[in-house]
Amino acid sequence: xxCIDYEIKKNYNAWLQKAAGLAHDRNKGNxxxxxxxxxxxxxxREDVEEIVCNGKVQQYVNRALWLSWHSNRSDYAVKYRxxxxxxxxxxxxDGKQDETWIGAFIDGEYLFNAIGRLNEFDAILLRLYSxxxxxxxxxxxxxxxxxxxxxxxxxxxxxxxxxxxQLQRAIAHSTREA
Numbered sequence: 001x002x003c004i005d006y007e008i009k010k011n012y013n014a015w016l017q018k019a020a021g022l023a024h025d026r027n028k029g030n031x032x033x034x035x036x037x038x039x040x041x042x043x044x045r046e047d048v049e050e051i052v053c054n055g056k057v058q059q060y061v062n063r064a065l066w067l068s069w070h071s072n073r074s075d076y077a078v079k080y081r082x083x084x085x086x087x088x089x090x091x092x093x094d095g096k097q098d099e100t101w102i103g104a105f106i107d108g109e110y111l112f113n114a115i116g117r118l119n120e121f122d123a124i125l126l127r128l129y130s131x132x133x134x135x136x137x138x139x140x141x142x143x144x145x146x147x148x149x150x151x152x153x154x155x156x157x158x159x160x161x162x163x164x165x166q167l168q169r170a171i172a173h174s175t176r177e178a
Contacts, residue, residue: 003053008037015061022069035076036064059144066143070124114164122157129154 012033019036020029040060041048051060068074115123128134140147 004048007052007057011058011061015065018062019065019069022065031079032065032069032076035074035079036061036068039064039075062142063144067124070128071120073120110165110168111161113168114161117164118157118160122153125150125154126157126161 015033015036016026016029018029019033020026023029023032040051040057043051051057068076071077115126118126128139136147136150139145140150
């Protein structure tokens with residue numbers, strides 16, 4: 001277990017910086033890192049020694065940090081996200097209504113259902129893809145997922161969503177005409 005203590009002490013500050021960067025908050029990053037390290041140490045002893053002592057710990061922790069932060073089902077999300085402050089947008093004018101709100105609502109429901117049908121990996125990628133500062137190269141570097149695989153995964157998921165939404169619209173249209 002000597003190599004485990006050494007690797008954790010050696011990499012702890014770098015991991016904490018990466019976690020804080022993901023979370024955009026040092027306290028959340030600290031919680032995230034501790035959750036990932038706890039999950040690693042909860043594995044069977046042989047697995048932990050295999051990962052840490054054979055040079056796989058950097059890749060394991062980096063990937064686990066990224067997945068734990070972006071997944072709504074991770075141990076981290078289940079334990080901590082419910083306690084974060086809710087941000088309320090006071091700039092929204094409730095007095096104004098868009099005439100097309102019901103159509104937008106229905107399309108939103110189709111989109112929500114389509115995303116719910118994706119596997120968790122693709123759903124996470126789409127949430128990241130929808131952010132204004134999304135960058136394939138940076139995401140590839142942060143996660144170790146090959147650039148071309150990221151592009152293909154996102155475009156394949158977008159295609160599946162498009163097809164599902166079009167199918168739902170066609171079904172709804174044919175039902176209304178009947």
